[in-house]
Amino acid sequence: MPTLLASGRDADVFALDGHRVLRRSRDGRSPAVEAEVMRHVAGLGLPVPRVYSVDGPDLVMERLHGPSLLGAALAGEVTAEETGRIMADLQGRLHALPAPGGGGVLLHLDLHPDNVVLTATGPVLIDWTNARQGEADLDVALSALILAQVALAGTFPGPVAALAGEGLGAFLSHTRGDPVRLLDAAVELRAGDPNLAPEEERVLAAAAEAVRGRASA
Template structure:
C-alpha cells in the first residue's frame, strides 16, 4: 500500500484509484456513522465503504487541499474564506442525528437546545478540492450544537496555530497560512460574537495537543477582538 498522507493520530494509504484505508489511534465507528449520515443527505464527505475498529475504508479524493491551492496561488485568500464559510453554512443547515453527542471536551455545544452538525476542525487543510467540488474530511471532532461555535473554532484554529510547531518540512508546506492568517481569521471573527470565541478558545485549550504557546496566542487574539 502507498502511504499518501496522515496527521497526529491517523495515516492514510491508497488501496487503488478509488479507495483509501485510514488507520487511526482510535475507534472509527462513530466517525464513520456520521460520515454515512452526511453522505446520505448530500453533504460532500468521502463515501465510507467499511469501518472496523481503528480502520476505515473510504472514497479516494483526487485533488489538493485548499491550503495547498492557496499556497500555489491557484486560489486567492478572499475566495478561500468564502469557500470555508460556504461549507460551514451548508453543514449548519443539517439537523444533527440523535446519536451525535452535543458535549465535547467538557463543553456542551448544544446547551441552548440548538443541534446542528458541527465539524469543529474546519480549516483549509481539511478541505480537498476535486473536479466534483470541495470535500470536507476529518470528522473525528464533530458534535451537535450551535453553528456559531463551529465558526468560532475555525477562528481559534487560524489565530492560534504556529506552523513552526510542526517542524521545518510541514512548516514550509503551511507557509501560506502566515501570509493569509489575518484575512482568513477576520472573516470568521466577523461572523461570531465574543461569547462564542471564548467557548472556542476553551475548546481548543482542552485539546491535549494545544501547548502553552498556542494558548497564549489565543488569549492575545481574544483580547484584541
C-alpha cells in the first residue's frame, strides 16, 4: 500500500517506493498539462522532478530526497539571504527558457521556499500546478506577494514569518524582474485563489504595500 507523505491544499502525495511518489488531485483534475510543462523544462535543463506517468488525477514523479528550502532555512542550514537568492535564481532560469510552442514566457506562479527541495545535486523546483505562459514580472510579483503575506498574516509560527520577511528583501535584491509593474495583477490573481486562507486574504493589500515599499527602498 502507498504511504501518505504529505497533504496539500488540493492534493495528497504518497510514496510508492524509494524512487517514486504519486500525487493525487482531490478534485479529480488531470495533471496532464502540468506533466507536459515539467517534461518541457526538464528537457531544457531546469531542475524539476522527473515525470513517469499520468493516469486520471494521478501523477507519478521522481521522489526527491532532502529538505524543502523553507525547512532548511528554519533549521539554520541556509540563511534568509540564500533563500531569496535561490528563489530568484530558479525563477530567472525559468524565465530565460523558451516556452512550449515558442511563444511568451513560462511562469511558475507558486514559487516560494516550500516549493523548492534541496537535494544532493542542488535545488529542485516542484508543484507546477499553476504554471502557464505570461509576463515574467507577474511571476516575480506573485512570489514577492506570497512572502509578504506569510510575514504579515500572523497565523504562521514566528520563525516562518521572520524568514519570509527577511527572504522577501533578499529575493527583491536578487530578482532580475520588476516586482511592482504587475503587482496589481498579482494581487488580483492571488485574491482569486480558492485555497487562500482568510488570514492571508485579510493582509493582501498590506502585503502589496510591503512589496512596493521594499522594492523602492
